[in-house]
Amino acid sequence: MIMFKDKKMGPTIPQLVAIGYVLFTFVNNVYAGVTSSFIRSEWPSVDIPLDNEVFAAPDGYNAPEQVHITQGDYDGKAVIIIWVTPTEPGSNQVRYGKSDKKYDFTAEGTVANYTFYNYTSGYIHQCLVSDLEYDTKYFYEIGEGDSARSFWFQTPPKVDPDASYKFGIIGDLGQTYNSLSTLEHYIQSGAQTVLHVGDLSYADRYTYHDMGVRWDTYGRFVEKVQAYQPWIWTTGNHEIEYMPYMNEVVPFKQYLHRYPTPYAASESSDPLWYAVRRASAHIIVLSSYSPFVKYTPQYIWLEAELKKVDRKKTPWLIVIMHTPIYNSNSAHYMEGESMRAAFESWFVKYKVDVVFAGHVHAYERSYRISNIHYNITGGVSYPVPDKSAPVYLTVGDGGNQEGLASRFNDPQPDYSAFREASYGHSTLEIINKTHAFYHWNRNDDGKKTETDAFVLHNQYWNKSLRRRKLKKNYLHTIVPTLEQLNQL
Numbered sequence: 001m002i003m004f005k006d007k008k009m010g011p012t013i014p015q016l017v018a019i020g021y022v023l024f025t026f027v028n029n030v031y032a033g034v035t036s037s038f039i040r041s042e043w044p045s046v047d048i049p050l051d052n053e054v055f056a057a058p059d060g061y062n063a064p065e066q067v068h069i070t071q072g073d074y075d076g077k078a079v080i081i082i083w084v085t086p087t088e089p090g091s092n093q094v095r096y097g098k099s100d101k102k103y104d105f106t107a108e109g110t111v112a113n114y115t116f117y118n119y120t121s122g123y124i125h126q127c128l129v130s131d132l133e134y135d136t137k138y139f140y141e142i143g144e145g146d147s148a149r150s151f152w153f154q155t156p157p158k159v160d161p162d163a164s165y166k167f168g169i170i171g172d173l174g175q176t177y178n179s180l181s182t183l184e185h186y187i188q189s190g191a192q193t194v195l196h197v198g199d200l201s202y203a204d205r206y207t208y209h210d211m212g213v214r215w216d217t218y219g220r221f222v223e224k225v226q227a228y229q230p231w232i233w234t235t236g237n238h239e240i241e242y243m244p245y246m247n248e249v250v251p252f253k254q255y256l257h258r259y260p261t262p263y264a265a266s267e268s269s270d271p272l273w274y275a276v277r278r279a280s281a282h283i284i285v286l287s288s289y290s291p292f293v294k295y296t297p298q299y300i301w302l303e304a305e306l307k308k309v310d311r312k313k314t315p316w317l318i319v320i321m322h323t324p325i326y327n328s329n330s331a332h333y334m335e336g337e338s339m340r341a342a343f344e345s346w347f348v349k350y351k352v353d354v355v356f357a358g359h360v361h362a363y364e365r366s367y368r369i370s371n372i373h374y375n376i377t378g379g380v381s382y383p384v385p386d387k388s389a390p391v392y393l394t395v396g397d398g399g400n401q402e403g404l405a406s407r408f409n410d411p412q413p414d415y416s417a418f419r420e421a422s423y424g425h426s427t428l429e430i431i432n433k434t435h436a437f438y439h440w441n442r443n444d445d446g447k448k449t450e451t452d453a454f455v456l457h458n459q460y461w462n463k464s465l466r467r468r469k470l471k472k473n474y475l476h477t478i479v480p481t482l483e484q485l486n487q488l
Helices: 013-026 177-187 209-226 253-258 297-308 337-349 482-486
Strands: 065-071 079-085 093-097 105-108 110-112 123-129 137-142 149-154 165-170 193-196 231-233 274-278 281-285 316-320 354-357 363-366 391-395 416-420 424-430 435-444 447-457
Touching (some): 093 123, 105 123, 177 435, 209 253
Parallel strands (some): 316 354
Antiparallel strands (some): 065 079, 079 123, 110 123, 137 149
């Protein structure tokens, strides 16, 4: 059963002041990054069995299942509602309104299914619900007769520089007991929208018919969250599913049938890369496994999209991708180098605030650094502190069956502030146009544990404010619990 609290975020400015005080105390003269010594001791990385209740289909003939929603336009006044009917197409209609069980409006969607080797999907419905009011709770119903099901969602505040908003960040989730722990902890966070950095179901760990089955179980697994709030997603390597031995050679086939995006709203030519504006944030979604070098569609689109960003309206500029640009883990080491060479100078030029990535099954946070002066014939060949650069965060720690990436390179590079091989999720709570609070929560053997946090200063609005001299310890902190902060 859904456990989201139906309330607005409480006052956060006093807490932020207290957090800032504590952070200043904790960073006192610390210059080296931290590699956590925490070792996880419970819950092996195996998928939950198919007969577990978390994968149970809803009651009723042809009842809608695998319900999930995403933003449906550029500015947050629309949602795309997706669901599956297992037996026959049924109704494409969404009934919705501002009161529970009182649906004053309807919207009509589309339906399709697909085959993948010898698997045939259920009937996948997609319905755009548009012209919504900002900051409003909507109730919606799908399905027919006794099998109809009802849910709700909350629209974001209007696009405004001082709009507060709380994002969750999840990556490489899968469908293990560790994944379930991550979802349950996320529900308790009070976040309003998830930024998913790719690798969703891990269905490609299976073969033939079982691949499609595991896409279905994943959809039912995450419905308790995704039916109630939009997730903004990108693709990872596990969505490619290029399988010549099954004569399945169209990349991202199953993902694209199941997870639409509002790409046309940002003038993208492909659903794998796009942008949305939500509250005070401009979010750019990139595809690590689509062409991105000069002259390619993704490159041309990103160059144009960055020029469109208006920091006076959306001061927070966030980028999500799958493969990390900076990664000091031996797993997938240097795999993001080609995208770094293509895009890092733009990230610095346009003062991106933070870049979220996954892929590496561990957590890592960087300092503000760049390597934009490197070239193969000369120049600086290593990252250096750069106050215009984003913070890079690797959050590929959702809980999938491949397990943790526990081998970090030694010594820890200067650009790495904190790293730990654990499962967990992150939150980014935007307070106003100048400050946000970031928090990484470790799933400490099944228990939510606050582990790493910092106050993020906006790159655009803080440019004229007095700022601390940029040092390697600028963002380094080990943070006390929220209970301790509340006692200040």
